[in-house]
Amino acid sequence: MVETPVQLALFETQDSYGEAHSGAPTIPRVAQSSDDFAELLREIDAADRIAFDTETTGVDMTRCDMVGMSLTTRPGIGWYLPVETASGDWHLPADSPDALTLRGALNRSRALLAAHNAKFDLGVLQRHGMPITHPVYDTMIAQFAIDPFARGALGLKPLAKLHLGWDMQEIETLIGHSHVSRQRSMRDVPLALVAPYAAADADATWRLVDALQPQVAALGLERLLNEVEFPLIPVLVDMELDGVAIDRPYLAALSVEMTARLRVVEADIYRLAGRVFNVGSPQQLANMLYRVLGLQVDVSADAAYLPSTRAHRLEELRDKHPMVPLVLEQRELAKLLGTYVDALPALINPATGRVHTHFNQAVVITGRLSSSNPNLQNVPITSEMGRRVRRAFIGAPGAPDSPRACVLSSDYSQVELRVLAHLADDAVLRAAFQRGEDIHASTAASIYHVPIAQVTSEQRGFAKRINFGIAYGMSSFSLARSTGMTDAQAEKFMADYFRRFAGVRRWLESTKRKMSCDGYVATLYGRRRPFNDMRGRDGSEVRRNERLAVNHPVQGSAAEIVKIAMIKLQKALRAGGYKARLTVQVHDELVLDVPREEVADVRELVRREMEEAVQLSVPLKAGIGVGDNWDSVE
């Protein structure tokens, strides 16, 4: 039978696990009777700290099934609660009375709850009738705050190795490798093997809290974790589980239209080329443009390499040959089709009819969220064609006979510049924000010494460039590059800027000094970015680190403000009994599904929670739009 090789593999697993067991001394206890369960409940009531972990049939919390759950209330022992069993033994089905009892016990407990990558476990538990309302200590997020460069090694097993010296059993020893033959499901692994594996995971998590806590304290990360990152987890769980509604018929029609246009454009390209080639291959395209057609670009060319075919390079050639604009159009169509129009429908969860992105808290060094599968933080907005894609993101369907929810988008106005004004304590910049002025016009007025009403649009444009660039540590050369000023003009412009905004200049200097003296810089809530000793390094490397150093507190503190706004907003929405739901965060923008009858209320609630998220020395301002889709929110 098919079973035989599986069994063999599992026996081998047990052997290797036996060797490794000395490193992970967890005694598993399987809850197999009502008496066991009652004993566990008593332990939960008496516990100071409870670590838990879920075993599931997959890694996607929006669709996997729960196989079991492990719980540890003291080091060395891990309970395992099967969710389903073949026999009549005690188990814990979703929504069963026992599940409700456990949920009540966990939420009633005064113990610290801990989990590794808690968002996953909380999402799974929520989908199985056990929502956890307590804040949870997440050992993965704590580790990321301690060492943001550990990004690739944030799994529970590497952490247990690092902090506890444990060589833990890898999950592949139970379910096989995803790339080798077909992976088995955790559901098919015998209880006798799942239980010790799961128990060790909960035990490791329990002990990791002790290992991490001294470092968290030493690095001053308590407020960041307890006031920002941990409370954000349940907000992200709700956002991910709710998902975003997609207009599938609209996308289908858009696909037909865009694909037809793509075929026409490609046919025209082949006709002009005199042959068929792969326009999507930068190499073949460069060969066609620069060798066959002989187009010239004005760059100091290394003879060994053909020039790039990047869009801004092709824009310079737009009028030189009719193929060039066609290539640009082909690129845009192929990108939109491949990334959204044809790809999004496949990501719609059939059970919910929505797409469920992942918001990751442990990827971006500055502390921003990242979004993946799909990335909803880079949905096109600039081009007309891109905005047609954006129109596919719509409100959730309402109850029968009631209309779809609206899409509400609220974005912070100039949040990073306001953060800079606060951090740098720059009197001029602060005053401009306090007066509620158009900040770019105001900056221009300051630099050119003219009344704000007399600022020309060109002057405002220069000021806007410098306002954006400052937070990135921009040089006068890049200012010249991006504005078309000469180097000398740009240099003078920046000198004028820093004379006027002396607080900003002092802050930039002190931040760079802090980087080299202390070896780190930090955000409002204390998230650090470490730097290596740069003594004896190349000047350009030092300057790059200086740019990273000044960007970190600005970008990272802004990210914290948005996260706090999300936490407060979610709380206010729930307290008010609203059906409105947060769906997407795009760094300085929050997107919500709002039933039509709630729009007036929720609009003001969102504004208040965002503008009052934190108290800075400058006001925060949010701009809000409402529409039928993500494009029409203006």
Place this chain on the structure above:
DNA sequence: TGGAGCTCA
């Protein structure tokens, strides 16, 4: 799998 190229804030 790494780079080229594109999208966003």
Place this chain on the structure above:
DNA sequence: ACGCATGAGCTCCAG
């Protein structure tokens, strides 16, 4: 003289 703005994710190609 050099090198030239921060932070991400996804798709495609080529090897």
